[in-house]
Amino acid sequence: MQALEQLSNAEKDSIIPLIPIKPWANSNHLVNSLRRVERALPNRRFFIDIDRYYLRASERPAWSEFQALRSSTDNFLNWRNFADESEFAIPCIQIFGSQADVIGAQIAWADQNNKPFALRIEQRFPCDRAAVLAAFGSIEHSNYIIVLDAGWSRDVLSSQLWASGWITALNNLHNDAKIVVSASSFPDQFMPYGQFGTENLQERPFYNALRGTHNTARLIYGDWASSRPHGNDSGGPGYSRVDLPVANSWVFFRSDAIGGDFQPLAAQARNSAYWDGDLNNWGKYFIDNTASGTGFTINSAQQAAAARINIHLNQQISQGLGVAIGDVPEDYED
Numbered sequence: 294m295q296a297l298e299q300l301s302n303a304e305k306d307s308i309i310p311l312i313p314i315k316p317w318a319n320s321n322h323l324v325n326s327l328r329r330v331e332r333a334l335p336n337r338r339f340f341i342d343i344d345r346y347y348l349r350a351s352e353r354p355a356w357s358e359f360q361a362l363r364s365s366t367d368n369f370l371n372w373r374n375f376a377d378e379s380e381f382a383i384p385c386i387q388i389f390g391s392q393a394d395v396i397g398a399q400i401a402w403a404d405q406n407n408k409p410f411a412l413r414i415e416q417r418f419p420c421d422r423a424a425v426l427a428a429f430g431s432i433e434h435s436n437y438i439i440v441l442d443a444g445w446s447r448d449v450l451s452s453q454l455w456a457s458g459w460i461t462a463l464n465n466l467h468n469d470a471k472i473v474v475s476a477s478s479f480p481d482q483f484m485p486y487g488q489f490g491t492e493n494l495q496e497r498p499f500y501n502a503l504r505g506t507h508n509t510a511r512l513i514y515g516d517w518a519s520s521r522p523h524g525n526d527s528g529g530p531g532y533s534r535v536d537l538p539v540a541n542s543w544v545f546f547r548s549d550a551i552g553g554d555f556q557p558l559a560a561q562a563r564n565s566a567y568w569d570g571d572l573n574n575w576g577k578y579f580i581d582n583t584a585s586g587t588g589f590t591i592n593s594a595q596q597a598a599a600a601r602i603n604i605h606l607n608q609q610i611s612q613g614l615g616v617a618i619g620d621v622p623e624d625y626e627d
Contacts, residue, residue, distance in 0.1 A: 296518070296602035298333035299575035305337055307610050311385075311413070311440060311475075311515075313344035314362070314375075316355035323358040327379045334381070340411050340440075341376065342385035345418050346522040365391065368398040376408075385413040385440070388420045396428035400437075409436045416455050417444040422462075430466040438513075439463060443476035445521050449495040452476060453502055460507045468509070474500050475515030477522075483534060483547055489561075490545045494519075497541060497612070514613055519543065519605040520598075535580060535591065536601040537562045538608050543601075555591040559583035576603030 297310060310330075317326040330339055343362050350356055361371045369387045376384035386399045403410040412429065414420060429439075441459050443452035456474055463470050478495035486492075496516040504512050519538060531551040535558040537544040544567045546558040562568060563584040572578045579600040583590040591597050 294329055294333045295596075295599040296576070296606065299599075299603055300606060301574070304574075304607060304610050305334055307614060308606070309338055309340060309383075310334065311340040311342065311411070313346070314341050314359075315344040315347040316349075316351070316353065316359055319353075320355055321353050323355045323362075323375070324378050325355075327375075327382060331379060331381060336381070338381050338383055338409075340383045340385060340413075340438075341379075342411075342413050343372065343387070345389065345415075349523075365395060368395050368402070373399065373402055383409050383411060385411045388412060388414065388425050389418050390420075391424065392421065393424040393427040396424060397431060400428060400432060404434070404436075409438075411438050411440055413440040413442055414459060415442045415444060416452055417442075426462055426466065429463065432467070435469065435471075437471075439470055439472045440515065441472060441474050442515075443474070443499065445477040445479075445481075445517070447478055447480065447495070449476040449478050449499045450502070453499065453506075456499075456503055457506055460503065460510050460512070464507070464510050469511060471511050471513060473513045473515040474503055475517065477517035477520065479517070479519045479521050479543065481521060483532070483545060486545050486547060488547050488549050490547075491542050492545070493542045514609070516609065518602050518609075520602065533558060533594070533597070535559050535562050535583070535597055537565070537567055537580070538601060538605040539567055540608055540612065543605075555583055555597060556586055559591060574604060574607040576600040576605075576607065579603075 312330050314323070314326050316323055317329050320326070347359070362375055364371055365387070372384070372387055376382050384403070386396055388396055400410065412425065414425065441456045443449055443456060446452065460472060463472060476496050476499050480492055500512065500514045533548040533553040533555050535546045535555060537546070544562070544565065546561045548558060559580045562580055572581055579589065579591060582588040591600060
């Protein structure tokens with residue numbers, strides 16, 4: 294959320310994020326998760342879906358409210374009511390474990406309320422393909438988007454066959470359907486890199502390969518913004534890390550000791566051949582501050598991840614538009 298919040302207005306206007314909903318931090322009520330997204334993206338649309346990876350039970354009401362969203366009772370009434378809590382939220386139709394009539398009823402609800410929606414098809418959580426295609430085939434408008442989410446893998450290229458089959462089937466029913474293809478390949482282990490390493494991102498090759506195979510389909514690039522499903526994101530058991538995304542890879546600067554200081558890692562990033570010196574986004578500004586030990590500096594793995602995600606988003610938005618986006622006359626928050 295911090296990484297999204299610190300994007301420039303031009304960057305925010307260039308994307309529509311998909312936010313998997315889960316209880317927010319120590320908040321007591323789930324609706325506060327929507328409020329947090331709205332704060333990061335003021336007056337802008339965003340997609341929401343249920344975060345099926347989230348399994349951290351608690352005694353807070355937010356947990357029971359989150360569990361209630363999964364109930365298919367009355368065609369996912371709890372989920373539909375939750376989506377109505379924000380005028381900016383675009384709901385994903387709940388297809389996991391659903392039959393065609395339940396999917397169709399949700400689509401009818403969205404249509405009756407003049408609400409755009411998404412069908413998010415996840416490789417990790419298989420759905421009834423025939424049911425989804427039957428409901429999808431009955432749509433008579435274009436006020437929706439399809440998201441083919443290959444999930445996390447360091448070999449997302451192996452997911453091409455899965456995604457390609459869906460693209461063919463969907464386009465046979467609606468050849469003008471807008472289809473996002475998305476995946477995550479950010480590493481889950483960092484010990485092998487030692488104190489320095491690079492890793493190519495696989496999401497662009499995944500998208501480009503599908504676009505080459507399906508050159509008449511309306512494909513849209515998506516990714517997980519250099520995040521993974523829930524788990525430790527601190528580069529091992531307490532080893533500090535500063536990551537520098539560049540156009541087609543990530544560069545890692547990692548401490549050699551548990552609880553290491555972020556300042557020398559940021560300095561290594563700034564002094565490396567991968568640093569272009571152009572402080573055109575908040576994440577690089579954050580790393581530069583940390584390297585200098587001035588202003589707002591990185592002091593936790595969460596802040597380091599926010600810097601990485603912000604830079605990654607900037608890089609991928611620029612690639613998608615074909616022009617660099619940044620250097621906007623906006624003040625960053627220290």
